[in-house]
Amino acid sequence: MTSNTRVVVIGAGLAGVQLAKRLGELGTPALLVGDEEHRPYNRVLLAEVLAGRYAPEVIALPAPAELTRARVTGIDRAARTVECADGSLIAYDTLVLATGSNPVLPPLRGLFTGTPELPEGVHAFRTMDDCLGLSKAVRPGVRAVVIGGGLLGVSAARALAMRGAQVMLAQQAERLMERQLDPGASKLVLRHLRDLGVEVHTECRVRDVRCVGGAVRSVEMADGYALDADLVVLACGVHPRVGLAQAAGLEVRKGVVVDDELRTSDPHIRAIGDCAQHADTLYGLATPALEQAEVLARALAGDGTARYTGTRALTRLSLNGRTPSGRTPSGRASYGHTSFDLAAFGETEALPGDDVVQLTDATRGTYRKVVVRDDRVVGGVLVGELGTVGALARAWEGAEPLPADGAPLLHLLTNDGGS
Numbered sequence: 001m002t003s004n005t006r007v008v009v010i011g012a013g014l015a016g017v018q019l020a021k022r023l024g025e026l027g028t029p030a031l032l033v034g035d036e037e038h039r040p041y042n043r044v045l046l047a048e049v050l051a052g053r054y055a056p057e058v059i060a061l062p063a064p065a066e067l068t069r070a071r072v073t074g075i076d077r078a079a080r081t082v083e084c085a086d087g088s089l090i091a092y093d094t095l096v097l098a099t100g101s102n103p104v105l106p107p108l109r110g111l112f113t114g115t116p117e118l119p120e121g122v123h124a125f126r127t128m129d130d131c132l133g134l135s136k137a138v139r140p141g142v143r144a145v146v147i148g149g150g151l152l153g154v155s156a157a158r159a160l161a162m163r164g165a166q167v168m169l170a171q172q173a174e175r176l177m178e179r180q181l182d183p184g185a186s187k188l189v190l191r192h193l194r195d196l197g198v199e200v201h202t203e204c205r206v207r208d209v210r211c212v213g214g215a216v217r218s219v220e221m222a223d224g225y226a227l228d229a230d231l232v233v234l235a236c237g238v239h240p241r242v243g244l245a246q247a248a249g250l251e252v253r254k255g256v257v258v259d260d261e262l263r264t265s266d267p268h269i270r271a272i273g274d275c276a277q278h279a280d281t282l283y284g285l286a287t288p289a290l291e292q293a294e295v296l297a298r299a300l301a302g303d304g305t306a307r308y309t310g311t312r313a314l315t316r317l318s319l320n321g322r323t324p325s326g327r328t329p330s331g332r333a334s335y336g337h338t339s340f341d342l343a344a345f346g347e348t349e350a351l352p353g354d355d356v357v358q359l360t361d362a363t364r365g366t367y368r369k370v371v372v373r374d375d376r377v378v379g380g381v382l383v384g385e386l387g388t389v390g391a392l393a394r395a396w397e398g399a400e401p402l403p404a405d406g407a408p409l410l411h412l413l414t415n416d417g418g419s
Contacts, residue, residue: 015273140164346379
């Protein structure tokens with residue numbers, strides 16, 4: 001079977017769905033090809049499904065009119081077709097790779113036993129199937145070890161604790177979420193997890209997953225200390241899903257290399273989202289993926305000025321079910337003792353000569369920090385109450401010089417700014 005579709009998008013994640021949606025609105029229909037059996041969903045909110053706060057259907061994305069469920073196995077660039085696992089061919093004029101990323105599975109002893117399957121009780125945490133498998137396995141009192149203290153690991157640990165599990169988190173770095181947050185913000189994340197009963201171990205390296213009868217029983221650290229475990233969650237990061245691009249001979253470094261028009265080394269193939277490497281940068285977050293989808297939609301619809309020059313939008317790192325727009329899927333803000341919200345933008349660590357304005361309220365568990373360079377806001381971190389985030393983000397995006405007296409910046413940190 002061969003279909004003649006002008007634009008074909010491989011990948012039904014957030015980036016691919018948004019691109020297909022915007023192309024439809026701009027009068028350029030696209031065929032979306034996804035390999036998961038589930039309806040497209042917002043991967044950012046999987047932890048809220050695991051926590052039991054949302055049913056899977058709540059985080060579903062609006063499916064485009066043309067959605068094909070198939071696993072793409074190859075790209076024929078000369079014929080401009082993609083081949084699917086069932087033998088069917090899909091023709092394209094423009095192909096878009098929105099293939100996302102795969103979880104990193106660390107080379108731990110006991111993890112791989114000669115089969116592609118993980119031992120019983122060991123779970124990755126990347127897809128809806130991963131989430132549903134974990135949800136089925138977790139129960140009050142179960143001993144769960146989360147390996148990895150980045151955003152994904154912190155989210156998973158928090159969700160499991162909310163389900164009543166005895167959670168231990170093992171982080172190799174000296175603090176949590178070290179890539180996104182500065183030390184002050186990391187301390188608040190640590191306090192939040194401990195308040196939920198999570199036992200956090202930093203600066204420790206896991207070397208072994210011990211299994212008995214094919215099922216996990218414990219996790220051993222490099223220093224010989226062992227953690228009993230009924231469940232192990234691998235949250236060690238992700239790597240771009242670039243197998244199709246490599247097999248097709250496209251330029252691939254860490255990700256699929258794209259220019260400002262999100263064009264790969266083949267002018268008929270574009271790439272966006274987690275799999276795309278733009279200006280030597282892999283973003284791996286929802287906000288840049290959505291921005292890239294918007295730029296590419298405009299370009300494919302005929303806007304000759306559409307260019308992607310890097311993200312200039314706020315990156316909200318949510319631990320309480322907020323979407324990138326700052327609302328829960330139901331449209332209501334989320335509150336309560338389990339709520340915890342983060343926002344980071346620009347450069348969160350100061351360089352020599354930078355000014356830093358910082359406000360901390362230990363009682364309320366809030367933290368606000370802004371980095372100023374040459375009288376311009378270049379980045380910041382907010383933890384807890386995010387009322388000021390809108391005004392700070394606008395000051396950063398506008399890159400306008402601040403008045404010399406500094407009072408307006410303090411006002412931005414203490415006033416909601418109309419966010």
